[in-house]
Amino acid sequence: MSPAASRFPAARYGERLTHAAGLGAAAGLDALLITPGPDLRYLLGSRAESFERLTCLVVPTDGSAATVVVPRLELAALRDSAVAELGVPVHDWVDGQNPYALVADLVPGSGHIAVAEAMPALHLVPLAAKFGAVPVLATEVIRQLRMIKDADEIEALRRAGAAIDRVHARMGEWLRPGRTEAQVAADITAAILAEGHTEAAFVIVGSGPHGADPHHEVSDRVIARGDIVVIDIGGPVEPGYNSDSTRTYSIGDPDPAVAARIAVLEAAQQAAVAAVAPGVRAEDVDAAARDLLAAEGLAEAFVHRTGHGIGLSVHEEPYIVGGNTEPLRPGMAFSIEPGIYFRGEWGARIEDIVVVTADGCESVNRRPHELTVLPG
Incomplete structure (x- = not known):
């Protein structure tokens, strides 16, 4: 190289x-x-x-x-x-x-x-x-x-975001009943590399109850019709800048009550994106997602911060979390990824990487945010 x-x-x-x-x-x-x-x-x-x-x-x-x-x-x-x-x-x-x-x-x-x-x-x-x-x-x-990315760093993050979006766009090829999480993860890993990443830094395939563990990786669990599946994937593209994107999928039509809760999560994620602007405190972006979920009775289901900075490291500053009064500045790049988790049942998370601009933010991920229903 x-x-x-x-x-x-x-x-x-x-x-x-x-x-x-x-x-x-x-x-x-x-x-x-x-x-x-x-x-x-x-x-x-x-x-x-x-x-x-x-x-x-x-x-x-x-x-x-x-x-x-x-x-x-x-x-x-x-x-x-x-x-x-x-x-x-x-x-x-x-x-x-x-x-x-x-x-x-x-x-x-x-x-x-x-x-x-x-x-x-x-x-x-x-x-x-x-x-x-x-x-x-x-x-x-x-x-x-x-923390403040220059134009070339931001362009690298855009390329990383577009590459991981292309992997999510192919999820229907691999994510189907009868396959194990590990089999799906192997296909995703190959696609991450084929789409220009130098490695697959992480591949989370959390199906059914495994989706309730935010840091589950993969297992030999067989994916079944009716499962909600969390797919969180990413890795570096040259010169070392990382992608990180999560989408949630349903194998066949979801339970209406589950779909309704995931729709609330989608609204919370978009509220946090809309809150991003120069001068806004990092904790206020976290609150935008957290308060909406709390208003819908889902406060206890959201168990982690709303986001983390990203660049040469998958996790770096700034952290989008309560208590962080750091004012956002143009060039900061971080995830916005609220999630809801119900132990022993299912979980869901939606994640984009955004870059703070002069008057708001730019998302480097463009895939649909709603629950994606795949054939069951």
Whole structure:
């Protein structure tokens, strides 16, 4: 895979590094220490992985150059990143050297550092010992960057949304009586890959009573006529931005009382979408869905937050949940996915990914929201 396909132009990462250093300085930090994970991919376009040997991007906040400390045997992991084009210095090390001392030597000032939340404890503990203090998390700094998607990131989310919509559009090919959840999931997984995702990050096929478990995955349960089935699917498209979409299906005509409750859920999901606009608090979007469900006697059936941010991670900030007073800003991207669950009976969830615009929001998912009835 070419670097152009797996990341954005190098200059974009240079801008992100500069911005991260400035935000770190404003927070009173001397450096950000970023190990492999979504934050490193955001800042450098690097797909490096975490192992027992330390790989770490050191971002000083005093204007000096960001540097990557990496095991010599892992240098190839930086090949498709923006490191070479940006001229980011690389300090490689070999077994027998102390990489934590290398990192410490690159940190200016008193060593007030912040670390990526994905940093493994096997690296965090020796770094804390080296600096004589437990570092703070860099999340508060990095979130300010990652929460606001630029035009290219939004376009990647659109492509991801369209790809997962095409998979949902084919559900009638696979979801039918006599097949197991696992068989349906295998077909969905193949379609997710065929539609341009690099992997199927998750495939939930929750049929009948399994639909009442929001995080059910798949089982050998045989799908039967009359089942309500929750299909929650997604994965990344290059350069690593995720889809995530849920629709609810009925195998044959549903019970009218069940259909009526799912119609209320659809209205709640659309109310939350309509509530999205710059300046609106995240918790107010959650309330738009929750209050409508509560008015219809379904408050106890809605057991999770209304949404989560999405981008290089399937779940990231902002979280659309009660108590989050974060004002929405253009470029924020998140799910809106209220659900209702009746233990031992059935469940339903409807989910779109939306991007905040100047005057509302854009949904990257376009499939119908109502309960889709498939042949029974």
